[in-house]
Amino acid sequence: MEILVYIQIKNGEIEDFSYDLISYAREISLNAKISGVVVLPYDSSVNFELLNKFGADKLYIIRTDKKEFDKTQNGGYITELVKKINPEIFILNSTTEGREIAPIVASSLNTGLTADCTKLEIKDNKLVSTRPTYGGKLMASILCKKTPQMATVRINTFKKKEFEKNNSLEIEETHFDIKEKELEITDFKEETGCFFELENARIILAGGMGLKNKEGFEKLKHLASLMGAKAAGTRKAVENGFIEKKYQIGQTGTTVTPDIYLAFGISGAIHHIVGMENSKKIIAINTDKNAPIFNHSDIGVVADANGVIDFLIEKYKN
C-alpha cells in the first residue's frame, strides 16, 4: 500500500504541518510506503532530509517551468502524478491550499474526498476518515469505494514524531506538461494571521462576552503577554469588535490544541467547543456554574472573569 502526502512549502522550507501529516500517515500504517509529493518551480531548492526521519520513504518532486504561480494550479500536476503512480491513499492538510487542490484532483480522477478530518484509521486495508459535521454536533466516519481514497486533515490532528528507519529518502523528479487555467495573481501580501500563531501556542487565553468590553480584552492580551501565551476569542467577541477575526476560535474560526486552554467568560456553545475541545487541559472561568463550558473543562472556577484576570496579572507581574 502506498500513501501519498501533499507537502506544502513556504519560503523554501517544508511547513511543519506537512511533517505532522507524514508522521500521521506512518503512524496509521506502519507497513505502507509513505510518499510525499511536492510541486516546485524549476529553480527552487529545498532541504527534504527530515522527511525521512519523520516517516517518509519516498518523495516525488514535480518541477514546473514557472517561477511564480498560483498554488491552486498544483491540482493539475498532482493529478498527473497520481495517475502515474496509483497510490491507494492521498492525503493533504486542511489548509486553504490543501482544500483547494484536493477537490480538483478528486474530481479529475473521479474519486471521493473527505474534507477536514480529525481522525484517520486504516481498517481492512481501507481508509476510514472521521470528521465533524452538522456544525460539530455529529461525527461521521466515511469510506470511499474508489482509489485513491482522499482526505484533507485538520491541522494539529497529529504531531510529528521520529520513526526508526533503515532506509533513506528516495527522491524521484518528474515533469508534466499541463495546460494551466488562465488566471493571474496581480498582487500578494503575506499575512498568515493567527494561522500559526494560535496553532502553535502552548497556552491560549480565550475571552467571551463575559469579559464585557474591549478593555476586558486589552487586559486579557496584557495577561497573555506576561504569561507568554496567546489571546483569542469567541465569535460573539469578534462580532462585537473586542478582538480581531483572525483570533476567533471555533467552527468558523481556528481549531487549536494547546497544552492549556483558559476560557474566560465563554458560555461553551458547540460552535466554539469544536475549535478547542482537543486541548490538553481546559480551564474555564464563568459566573454561571451551570454554563455548558464546564462540561468540557477539567478545571472550573465560578467567578468574575475580569477579577480573575486582574488577580493573575498581579501574580505574573512578580
Add this chain to the structure above:
Amino acid sequence: MKILVCIKQIPDTSDVRWTKDNNILREGVISILNPSDIYALLAAKSIENADVTVLTMGPSASKNAIKRAFCYVGNRGILLSDKRFSGADTLATAKTLYWTIKNYIKEFDIILTGQFAQDGDTGQTPYSLANLLNIPNIGYVNKINYINENEISVTSVKDSGIYQYKGKFPILLSFSKFDGKDYIPLAKDYIRAQEIKIETINADVIGANLDEIGIKGSPTYVYKAFKPQNNRVCKFIEPCELIGEIK
C-alpha cells in the same frame, strides 16, 4: 453579463436536537439558506447589467431557498429535483451541476457560489464544478475589486495571505465573505420573489449519466455516525488555586 448563482438549502445546524438513541432528529428542523451563499447573492447584486439565474438541487421544498435568493437578486430560478439525485456526495453533486450547466443552462459568464455549506462544510463542490467545466476558479473571495466586459479582479483571503486575482470569463468565484454593499430584503422583494416561476427539472432533462448521480454515483459513503464524546469531568477550584493549575 450572464451570472449563475449556485445555492443550497441546509438544516439550521444551531438547532440540532438528538433522539434518545443518539441520532440527529431530522424532523421539524428549520431549513435555511446557506449563509455563505448570501455573499454570492450580494456579489451578484453588485454587478451591473447582470442577468442572474439561481440554481439549486434538492427536494421540492428547496424552492424556498430559491425564493429567498430572489429577495436579493435573480430573474430565473432552476430547481434540480429528482429522487435519483438524492444521496449525492460532493462529486456526484458537482457532476449534476456540471451537466445542468453544460446541457441545459448552456450560456454563462460567471458562476458564483458560497465557499462552504454550513451543514457539511466540505467546500469541495465549487472546485470540482469548475474543474469539470474546465474553467478557472478563485476561492475564498471576499471582494470584487472591479469588473468590466473583459475581465474581473477580486480579493481572496487565504491562510497564506491576501491575493488579488485577475481573470477572464467564463470563471467561477466562491465567496467566504462579501466586503461590499449589504442588503436586507424588503417586503416588496418577498412579493417579487413569489411571482417568479421556478423551473423544476430532472435527470433526464439535463442529460446526466445516471450511473454518476445520486447515491449510485457517489464514491464516498457514511460508514458510521456518532455523537462526539466528551470525557472531561470538571473539578471546581477557587481563583487563588488557579496558578497551580497553569504550569
